[in-house]
Amino acid sequence: MTKRNPISVPDGYFQNLEQRLQQIPAHAAAPARVFRPAPYLAFAASLAVLAVIGNFILRKTAVQEDTQWDYVSYLAQSLDPDGLVELKETEELTEDDIRSYLLASNISVEQINMTLYEEDY
C-alpha cells in the first residue's frame, strides 16, 4: 500500500478549529479541583459508599416490583425484539427511554445486535 493522504478539510479549517477549541474553557464550567482525602478518610468514605450500595441492592431484590425502570432495564438487557417493538407502541415508555439506557449502558453492540436479530443466528 502506498501512503498518500486522500482526505482533505475545508480551507482554513485548522486555524478555525484551534480558535473554536480554545473557546472551550470560557464556555464550559471551570474544571473541578480534585479532592484528595487523607487515606483514613478515603477508607471511611468507601465503607459508607459500600453500605449505601448494599442497602440499595437489598431493597431492590426484596421489593421485586416491576417498576417502569426495572422493565426498561430488563428489556434493554434481554433485548427481546418483539418486546422492543411492542414497547414502541405503548405510551408509558418512550423509545428515548430505551435508547438513553442502551447508550449509557455497557452492553456490547454485538450483544444488542445478536439479541435483536437472534432468529437469524
Added chain:
Amino acid sequence: MESPEQVFNNIVKDFSERLYWHVRRMVGSHEDADDLLQDIFLKIWTALPTFRGEAQLYTWVWRIATNETLNYLRKEKVRALLRFASADDLVAQKVAADSYFNGTDAEREVAKAVARLPEKQRQVFIMRWWDELSYEEISAITGTSVGALKASYHIAQEKIKLNLSDSEVSK
C-alpha cells in the same frame, strides 16, 4: 506556573490537528470528526485537574481521544440498531459519501476496506499506519501489550487485503 487555560491552549495547539486526522479516519466523515473533536477537547478540559503527570501528557491526551472515539462509534452502532438498521459498514458508508475525499477510486476502496475493520483493529491500524505511532506508544495509550498489537496489526492488514479482493470480485 501555567494556568489551566494556558495548559489547555497548549494541548489544543500541540494535538488538535493530529487528533483530527486520527478521529476523521476512525469515524469516516469530516462533520462527525469535527463534532467528536469538540467533545474530546471538552473532556480533556474537564479532566485536566485529574492529570497527575504520572503518565505523559501525550499518552493521557491520546487515551482520552481514543476512548471517546470508541465510545462514539459504539453509540452510533446502538442508534442504528435501535432504528432496526444495519450497524455494519456505517463508517464505510460515510467514507463512500465523504465530500472531502479527493483521492482516486482505488484509494477510496482502500479507505472503505479499512473502515470495515472492527473498531479496535481499525484503531491499531490507523495509529500505526497513518498516525505513525510506535507499538510502544500505542501500548501505553491503549493498555494492550506490544505483542497483541503486532498481531492485531497483521490481522488488520490481511483483512484489508481480503476486503479489497472481495470488492474486486463483486465489481
